[in-house]
Amino acid sequence: MQISIDLIAGLLSFLFTLMILSYIIGDNPFFRLAVYAFVGISAGYVAWIVLDLVLIDKLIRPLIQGSMAERLLLAIPMLLAVMLFMKISPRLEFAGRPVLAFLVGVGAAAAIYGALMGTIFPQVQASTNSFDTSGIAETGLKVEAIGRGFFILLGTISTLAYFQFGIRASSATSGKRGMVMQAVAFLGLVFFAITFGVLFAGVYSAAITALIDRVQSMVTFVASFFF
Amino acid sequence: MKLKGLFSTAIAVISGMIVLVGLFAPIALLPVISSLFLQWASILAGIAILIGIFSMFGTHLSKIRQRSKNSTYSFALLLFFLLTFFASALPQNTLLEGILLNNIMIPVEVSLMALLSVSLVYASARLLTHRTDLKSIIFIVTALVTLIGLTPWPVIGTLPIVSGLVQMLAAGGARGMLIGIALGTLLTGMRVIFGADRPYGGK
Numbered sequence: 001m002q003i004s005i006d007l008i009a010g011l012l013s014f015l016f017t018l019m020i021l022s023y024i025i026g027d028n029p030f031f032r033l034a035v036y037a038f039v040g041i042s043a044g045y046v047a048w049i050v051l052d053l054v055l056i057d058k059l060i061r062p063l064i065q066g067s068m069a070e071r072l073l074l075a076i077p078m079l080l081a082v083m084l085f086m087k088i089s090p091r092l093e094f095a096g097r098p099v100l101a102f103l104v105g106v107g108a109a110a111a112i113y114g115a116l117m118g119t120i121f122p123q124v125q126a127s128t129n130s131f132d133t134s135g136i137a138e139t140g141l142k143v144e145a146i147g148r149g150f151f152i153l154l155g156t157i158s159t160l161a162y163f164q165f166g167i168r169a170s171s172a173t174s175g176k177r178g179m180v181m182q183a184v185a186f187l188g189l190v191f192f193a194i195t196f197g198v199l200f201a202g203v204y205s206a207a208i209t210a211l212i213d214r215v216q217s218m219v220t221f222v223a224s225f226f227f
Numbered sequence: 228m229k230l231k232g233l234f235s236t237a238i239a240v241i242s243g244m245i246v247l248v249g250l251f252a253p254i255a256l257l258p259v260i261s262s263l264f265l266q267w268a269s270i271l272a273g274i275a276i277l278i279g280i281f282s283m284f285g286t287h288l289s290k291i292r293q294r295s296k297n298s299t300y301s302f303a304l305l306l307f308f309l310l311t312f313f314a315s316a317l318p319q320n321t322l323l324e325g326i327l328l329n330n331i332m333i334p335v336e337v338s339l340m341a342l343l344s345v346s347l348v349y350a351s352a353r354l355l356t357h358r359t360d361l362k363s364i365i366f367i368v369t370a371l372v373t374l375i376g377l378t379p380w381p382v383i384g385t386l387p388i389v390s391g392l393v394q395m396l397a398a399g400g401a402r403g404m405l406i407g408i409a410l411g412t413l414l415t416g417m418r419v420i421f422g423a424d425r426p427y428g429g430k
Contacts, residue, residue: 044311054273105243155399195400197369
């Protein structure tokens with residue numbers, strides 16, 4: 001019994017891998033079938049996870065088992081949830097709009113906090129810290145650290161300058177940026193291309209690793225019938 | 228602006244302001260209310276996901292009912308959706324859930340990633356033939372140098388100096404991009420909180 005389940009599991013894995021990799025010769029029904037099945041499985045899994053961890057754990061269970069204060073507090077999201085469900089119906093869609101507005105408002109505030117505390121402040125601090133050589137004793141290593149910090153800072157500033165499309169009032173007729181800004185933006189473009197090149201290489205390495213894994217898995221499955 | 232539009236805008240502005248002030252300044256009850264609003268928002272976001280899945284289910288069901296051209300694929304989607312949902316919901320179905328997730332979902336995910344290796348080579352070849360400018364050349368050369376630096380070569384092993392040099396230059400660009408994205412997020416968030424942008428439908 002155990003062997004037959006292993007066989008079915010291995011066969012499914014082999015077939016679905018083959019169906020997806022068949023896209024290399026062009027779009028075909030087997031590839032589409034595998035992708036639709038993948039979407040179905042992912043959606044089914046996400047639906048259950050959301051239902052179990054969010055709806056049941058955070059809403060329904062506390063509403064049944066919680067204290068009176070908890071129940072009163074959860075009555076509001078319960079009402080908002082019902083209103084949000086009304087967005088499915090074109091006639092009652094208007095009832096879901098305030099709930100969507102609440103979600104957007106809270107989401108925007110959380111995004112601002114995340115951008116400031118999670119990216120801008122730490123990244124600016126890291127840029128300044130790269131010039132901190134207090135923990136380095138050797139002069140050569142200090143120069144190396146400062147040089148590294150300088151290149152990173154140059155890259156950061158020029159990349160940001162590349163996205164600066166505003167121009168002075170005096171240049172409004174030509175519509176072009178000043179000479180200095182053009183030079184810095186060009187440098188930013190070079191840093192930009194280098195960054196995307198490194199990212200591309202990283203993604204490509206991961207993709208090659210995935211290809212090796214899948215081919216190896218298929219070979220192992222076929223070989224298991226003979227050895 | 229219509230009254231109902233004004234009402235939605237007021238809700239977005241007030242809720243956003245309360246959460247933002249509550250996150251930054253511990254004034255009176257604001258952090259507690261802010262945390263409560265975030266908790267409600269996480270519940271509502273979950274429900275929004277369920278509504279999206281429900282809508283997808285309805286679309287594919289109607290395709291099957293109308294026997295439209297690609298209804299076979301819709302049938303496969305719904306079949307695997309229901310199988311996975313009930314296999315996850317019923318605790319005694321761990322074997323079926325394991326097969327669906329470990330022997331279909333993960334192999335398909337990894338295979339799609341593997342397909343990317345072919346697509347990326349094709350895309351880079353097209354880039355060099357269709358747009359041979361400085362930007363494209365720097366991009367391709369950097370990618371090649373990084374790959375050469377990362378690859379373990381016979382006898383000499385990896386070349387950490389090559390990839391290290393390129394990655395130092397890339398760190399500056401990546402930091403610039405991260406700060407740029409964060410500044411964009413900050414600005415968009417501020418526009419929503421001040422009511423200048425109303426993506427929830429208010430005119």
